[in-house]
Every structure is written in structure tokens, then in C-alpha cells.
Amino acid sequence: MHELTIASALVDQVCDHAARAGAERVTEIRVRMGALSGVARALYFCFPAAARGTACADAVLRIEEVPLTVMCTTCDAVKTPAARYNFRCPDCGRPTPKVLTGREMQLVAIELDKPRPQAGTRQINTEAMPGSPT
């Protein structure tokens, strides 16, 4: 149920960044979701509803899923548990509560479609470019 909250939080956050960058449209959103976040697939489903009517409406959502890894202090090594919520070392069987990766829920990057500069603004662009012909 809360994946819609997460989708809406994501859309709000992306729209803020896009507005600050002066873009009207976002074409791509890249996020990183850990295995423990449990909402990666649900986010694909909820995203269009959350994005409707916003600058993200036509954006492609790309989710990078991060696997669960834990630190086993007995083996002194990074391990991958046998199941999502089995915090035991697959080799020595001791509890491994220290999660290294898998809790991520991050906005990584967005691709913006900047509006066309009007004819009159072209001068500004030229001034902004070092090494442009004078």
C-alpha cells in the first residue's frame, strides 16, 4: 500500500529538482532499490498514477535492484544470505544483523528535457559558451 506514498515522494522530489534546473519535462528517472525495500516491482506499477499530470508524466522509470549483502563477523567476510530475511551466514550459520547493501531506496539521477531557448535568448547562450566564435 505504501508504494504509492513512495512513488508520490519520488515524483515530488524529481519535480522539485526539475523545476530548480529550469526543465519542464523529465524524460528518465533512475532509482536504486535494495532487496529489503520490497517495493521495486510495486513502484513500476504505482509510478504512472503518481506521475500523472506532473513533469514526470512521460518519464521512463529505470530501477536498479541492489542485492542483499551482510557482514559476517565470524567469517570476517561479506556474505549473501540464502533468503531475503534470513540474517544468518550461509556458511557458518551465525547471526549476521549487519546489513551492508539491500536497504537502499534512492533517487540516483534524472534526465531533463530543457525547453527550447527563444530566438532572443540565443545571445545569452553564446556568451555562456567559452571559446564560442565572436
Added chain:
Amino acid sequence: MCGVCGCSDHHFGEGAHTGHTHGAAELLHIEQDILAKNDRYAGENRRLLKRAGVFALNLVSSPGSGKTTLLVKTIEALKSTLPVAVLEGDQETSLDAERIGATGVPSLQINTGRGCHLDAHMVGHALESLPLKRQSILFVENVGNLVCPAGFDLGEAGKVAILSVTEGDDKPLKYPDAFAASRLMILSKIDLLPHVDFDVGRCIGHARAINPDIAVLQLSAKTGDGMEAWIDWLVNSASRASRGQLVEASACMS
């Protein structure tokens, strides 16, 4: 020729595509938590509660686990020892806040409407109108839901998962997030154990497979069994937290 759109009308050299008259794509690197806004509000709540010397617990469980009954009994037992305040989260009605209000402690109802959990923003506003006493305990009774409340930090000192024995001993495996996020699991309604197939040992084993550090208490708010251990846990945790605050405060002063 422009490498992005292939046109020849391009005067600004390499890497200058953002100034292009056709409009252009720009990649903006952000690297920010999606719930950063909630976490920011939660951080503010945590600072406010710390400053006020309030030990706050976020109670999560499914509907009908006996949270409100446990709270009423807890308030009665704590009243002479520690001041208590309660925030009640439900989709609708103020029935719970009325039950808590009848005990005489300050309480406030938050209705989430269609929302399935409390968030830090709602709690922050509720804290503005709830009178908080120094060296007190604040219970935040989350919306009855064993899934979503686990993912939202409200600024509490810790989460407590409440599981009644009528729900089945496999719940920690089926709803792992709530038990992974909690520092204590309370098995409630243990007076009903003779009537249900609930294996306490198996349930604790499941909870510890998910969260090896989780503490466990068993109680019945109805008969009073195990209530003493729960009250001791509360008083000790609150005083440990306030000692921690004193150490922090004196470290800031020096």
C-alpha cells in the same frame, strides 16, 4: 554536425548541447534517499523530543492485536511513576483517543484518511498541540497495519511490534519488515494460549531469524500477566535514554 540530433546548425562547440535551439536532454545526478523529506521531518521530531526529555515509542501491529487495551493498562500502571502522552493513528474515528483520554493523560487522534501509516510530517504537527512533560513517555499508536508503518521513521526512540497469539506464530516470517525494524516484540493476549495453536518458541525463533537483537516480552493486558516486566522495560529504557541525553548535553557544554 551535432552528435545529439544530427543537425548542422551548431555553433557552440563540444559539450554545448544544453544551449541548442532544438532543446536538449540533460542528465542531473542527485543521489538522494527517496524518503529524504520524511526523514528530515523525523529528524526534527527526534530533536524536539530529545530536547523536551521525552522517550517516544512507535507501536506497530495489525488491527485488533490489543494495542489500545495494552496502552490503557500501561498508563494505569505508569501513572504514579512517569507522565505519559499518547498519539493515536487510525484511518477514521477518534474512538481510541477517547479511550485513552478517559484515563486522564493527554492524547490526540490523527486520522490518516486513505493513508495506511503515520508519517513524520503528521506527527510533527500533532506534537505542536500535545502538551509534553519533561522525563515522560510518548506512545505513538500507529495505524493497525503490519506492513507500511515499518518503513516510516517518525522520530521515535524505537519501534515496538505487538503480536497477539490469535494471529499465528508465523507472522514474523510473513511480515518481516515490522519485526526487522522493532527493538521489542510483545506477544499479547497470552491468556488465550490454551485455546489457540500458537507455538511461542517457534514465533520467537522466527522473529530472531529476522532480527537477532529483538527483545521479547509475553503478556496479557487482561489478566495482568507479564505486565510488570513490560513496565520495568519501559522505565529502564526511558531512564537509559534520558541518561544518554544528559551525557550528550554535558558533552555539548564542555
